[in-house]
Amino acid sequence: MIRLLLVDDQELFLQGLSMILESQDGLEVVGTALDGAQAVERVRELQPDVVLMDIRMPVLDGVAATAAIRRTSAEPPHIIVLTTIRHDRAVVDALRAGASGFLLKDARPEFLVQSIRAVVDGQQVIAPAETFDLLRAFAPVRPAPDTSVLEPLTDRERELFALAARGLSNADIAQQLWVAETTVKTHMRAILAKLGVASRVQLIALAYEHRLIEA
Structure with a gap:
């Protein structure tokens, strides 16, 4: 069973996402959080396997929350960043902070489920071409x-x-x-x-x- 923590400041989105994931065999939503600060606490309390993390949230955004989780967890969960913008500089910052990949919020449910299983198995959840596009746009190159x-x-x-x-x-x-x-x-x-x-x-x-x- 893959234990999931869902993080987003829109409760309606959280409810819909939770319903989709709970309907899948082998997935269990163990908790939700409405901002990055709550996410850090929930990770400490619930020890999920995967966190689906929104980028832009009040109190503590997804980039800072990702860095905090990676820094403070003895066995940090896999973190998949959720965004509405394909070429978002914050996504690069989140990847550099330790996220395992990113997905667009309008991704098909079946692709989201496949991505969760893939990241637990140690695979990446974004195509190399999209990774390179982001790095070329925002990351410094020697x-x-x-x-x-x-x-x-x-x-x-x-x-x-x-x-x-x-x-x-x-x-x-x-x-x-x-x-x-x-x-x-x-x-x-x-x-x-x-x-x-x-x-x-x-x-x-x-x-x-x-x-x-x-x-």
Whole structure:
């Protein structure tokens, strides 16, 4: 059972979203919050697996709430940012703060459910092309490639990093390298930990901003 916390300052939206998700097998809405400050408290109390986080809210916005949850939780949940604007600078800030991806609020219910399951399985929930579009628009990029950030990685981990940074899934990487998917998952956990990033989306951002890949 995947435990969900829903965060949005519009109660009607929360109610509708909760009804959709509660109707799905394997998903349980354990709580809601109307602003980022409440979200931080609810995460501490309820320990959800996934937080669906609105960006623009009173008291504490979604970016600051994401950073606070990542900073204060021993085992932080996956955070999926919800937005009404595809090219929103705040989304980039949220990804850099530790969100696992973003979805538009008008996403189809079935896509939302698939995205929740995917992020729990360690996958990204936005397409690489959309990630690159956001980074190109808002994120700073170094004038020349900087490979020093990869120094903690082994040669094999660098190989996997390059493939993951292009947006390949664990299954795609396993097929390309002729290894088991479980082996890829083990390597990916080590890579994320060594680089100090919370998700594959952050890994893509790091690779792009250090000119290790081209969009």
